[in-house]
Amino acid sequence: MVLWQIAAVAGDSLYFPPPSEIAVRMYELWFSGPSPWFVTPALVADIGSSLGRMFAGWGIAVVLGVALGIAIGRSRVVSQLVDPIVHFLRSTPGPALIPVFLILLGTDNLMRIxxxxxxxxxPVLLNSIDGxxxxxxxQLETGRAFGLPWRARIFRIVIPAAMPKIFAGIQVSLAVALVLMVISELTVSTDGIGHQLLTAQQTFALTDMWAGIALLAILGYLLxxxxxxxxxxxLRWYRGARQHD
Incomplete structure (x- = not known):
């Protein structure tokens, strides 16, 4: 940050404002509101709409990914049937499908979600399958020997044992969801952080654009x-078991 500040001041470039100017602009745009939270209506509007879409899409991905991952991982027949489809679809970049989603779902929140x-x-699906x-x-044979029904084996044995890998996939998918949130808002959006970035770029308000980028970095870090x-x-129990091992 210090090197950036020195270089930006020395170079006096319009395209790379110093961090001090970006911080001041972030304060003016989003953190100059009334106490006790000091947030402005613009921050509530931008962050609220963006996070609403992101968590909705991410939540759907987590639920479906875990459920399908358990079903595919537990059944050899299902795995052989759907593995080629899964690997084909996961190789398709999400942003490349934006025109398809626009045609099928329009330009509202449903398309972005x-x-x-x-x-x-x-990431959730593949890690759930591996887990x-x-x-x-x-473990499974012991559950059968004790007469546990299949539902109890799923919730008491399968899910807890696969939980470390499932959580790893969920964490990766959270970062992917944040990226796709911004990309979706750069396309015919009327609100959100991505829309703020696009508006700043189109109006040549480059300090505002860098402020939006910094806000996204902070948001990603906090998430x-x-x-x-x-x-x-x-997963406290899992780390405790590994320490005992």
Whole structure:
């Protein structure tokens, strides 16, 4: 940051404002509101609409990814049938499908949520499949020996044993969802952080554009930090078992 500040001041470039100017502009746009939170209506509008779409698409991806991953990982027949389809679809870049989603779903929130869900489901799905396949067969046989029904085996054995890999996939998909959120808002959007970036670029308000980029970086960091805290709490038993091993 110091080097950036020195270089920007020395170079006096219109395209690369110094961090001090970006910080001042971020304060004016989003953090100069009334106490106690000091947030402006613009921040609530931009962050609220963007995070609403992102969490909706990401939530759909997590639920479907875990459910389908368990089904595919537990069934050899299902795995052989759908593996080629899964690997074909996951190789398709989400942004390349924006024209298709626009034609099928229009320009409203449904298109953006669907794009986020499609692009962020694959890390969850693939990690869930790997996690289920890596379960020690002795655990499952023990559950059968004790007469546990299949539903109890899923919730008491399969999901807990696969949870570390599932959480790893969910964390990766969160980053993907954030990227797709911005990309979807750069396309015919009327609000959100991506729309703010596009408007700043079109009006040549480059300090505002860099402020939006910095806001996205902070948002991504906070989301990752919050997820890490939740993961540590949920998987505390797993880390304790590994330490005992």
């Amino acid at each position: 669907s794009l986020i869900a499609f692009g962020s489901i694959w 289920v396949r890596a379960i020690d067969s002795t 990752n930090l919050g997820f890490t805290v939740i993961e540590r709490r949920v």
